[in-house]
Amino acid sequence: MLYYIIIVILLSMIGLLLYPLEKGIRKRVFGIYSVIILTFIAGFRESVGGDTSNYISFYNYVISSSFLDIIKYNYEKGFIIYCYILSRISKNPQFLILISSFIINISVIIFLYKNSKYFAFSIILYINLTYFYSFMNLMRFGLSVALILQAYNYLKSNNYKIYFIFTLLAILFHNSAIIFLITWFFRKKTFSNYYFSLIIIISILITIYFHSFENIAFALFPMYKIYKNNIFFQGFRPANIIMAIMYLIILIIIRLISKNKINKIDSDDLEMFLFTIGESFSILAIASTIIGRFSLIFLIFGLIVISNSFKNIKNKINRITFIYTIYIVSFAYNIIIIYYRPEWFLVTPYRNVLF
Numbered sequence: 001m002l003y004y005i006i007i008v009i010l011l012s013m014i015g016l017l018l019y020p021l022e023k024g025i026r027k028r029v030f031g032i033y034s035v036i037i038l039t040f041i042a043g044f045r046e047s048v049g050g051d052t053s054n055y056i057s058f059y060n061y062v063i064s065s066s067f068l069d070i071i072k073y074n075y076e077k078g079f080i081i082y083c084y085i086l087s088r089i090s091k092n093p094q095f096l097i098l099i100s101s102f103i104i105n106i107s108v109i110i111f112l113y114k115n116s117k118y119f120a121f122s123i124i125l126y127i128n129l130t131y132f133y134s135f136m137n138l139m140r141f142g143l144s145v146a147l148i149l150q151a152y153n154y155l156k157s158n159n160y161k162i163y164f165i166f167t168l169l170a171i172l173f174h175n176s177a178i179i180f181l182i183t184w185f186f187r188k189k190t191f192s193n194y195y196f197s198l199i200i201i202i203s204i205l206i207t208i209y210f211h212s213f214e215n216i217a218f219a220l221f222p223m224y225k226i227y228k229n230n231i232f233f234q235g236f237r238p239a240n241i242i243m244a245i246m247y248l249i250i251l252i253i254i255r256l257i258s259k260n261k262i263n264k265i266d267s268d269d270l271e272m273f274l275f276t277i278g279e280s281f282s283i284l285a286i287a288s289t290i291i292g293r294f295s296l297i298f299l300i301f302g303l304i305v306i307s308n309s310f311k312n313i314k315n316k317i318n319r320i321t322f323i324y325t326i327y328i329v330s331f332a333y334n335i336i337i338i339y340y341r342p343e344w345f346l347v348t349p350y351r352n353v354l355f
């Protein structure tokens with residue numbers, strides 16, 4: 001636990017020392033420091049994270065097997081080929097963890113660098129809101145999200161060909177990424193409070209009557225039938241309820257800022273829409289935990305939406321108060337989850353192969 005607290009404090013101090021860092025060389029230096037620190041913690045972890053040991057075992061299997069044998073394995077083909085290529089570079093399974101951690105974290109940093117108006121704060125939220133832990137716990141899924149974030153950057157710049165290429169690659173690492181294709185249909189849409197309310201209400205109703213929608217869900221995503229009688233399919237777990245409530249409160253506050261005309265929300269409507277879709281899946285995850293995978297694909301856009309909302313508060317004292325409130329609350333949330341609910345992410349106790 002101590003290591004995670006240290007990196008939050010360390011990055012906060014570096015951010016203050018380099019302030020102001022929202023432009024130019026200081027912003028790039030902070031981004032580089034962040035990639036190095038986060039990759040060091042995640043890349044040299046020793047069997048930390050729920051799926052890490054499974055991927056180490058698979059990597060050892062890849063090393064000792066032919067390509068024709070491993071391609072039949074029950075993982076997405078993109079991830080299998082990725083492991084095969086890395087295994088031809090190094091026989092050490094730690095190489096897989098290190099390279100994967102680097103890809104995930106540099107992709108997140110690039111995504112935040114290009115889209116966040118409060119770059120340093122978004123990186124702190126990346127840790128405090130536990131995305132960093134989630135990607136250590138769900139490495140293959142994290143690689144898929146890393147590709148999705150770059151797909152979004154190309155979608156935003158209207159480079160649709162590269163957007164589809166990155167999205168397809170993401171699907172080849174984790175099939176849940178197919179849901180990200182909805183961004184294509186909503187890329188030019190505006191997003192009003194009416195649609196926000198409608199999405200949330202529909203999500204709540206589906207959660208209440210979830211079992212009536214099970215067959216439809218399995219028809220759309222048949223690969224998840226294997227989880228039906230699994231612990232991951234169980235609902236009404238405290239973690240899912242807390243996350244759904246927390247993000248709903250955040251969304252409502254941001255929407256109220258817009259409604260009260262403190263200033264118009266000028267972070268893209270698409271980012272707000274994606275964050276809201278993430279919250280809708282988070283609500284649905286109350287009924288079935290496995291749906292939480294879909295929520296993470298979209299909730300990560302909240303790192304942009306939350307940070308970009310700060311500049312809409314014109315009163316400087318109110319803005320600083322709001323920023324520090326979010327910082328303190330998210331930091332407290334981070335500590336509480338890691339200390340009192342370590343089973344949620346399985347990243348404690350932390351062990352590093354170097355010491």
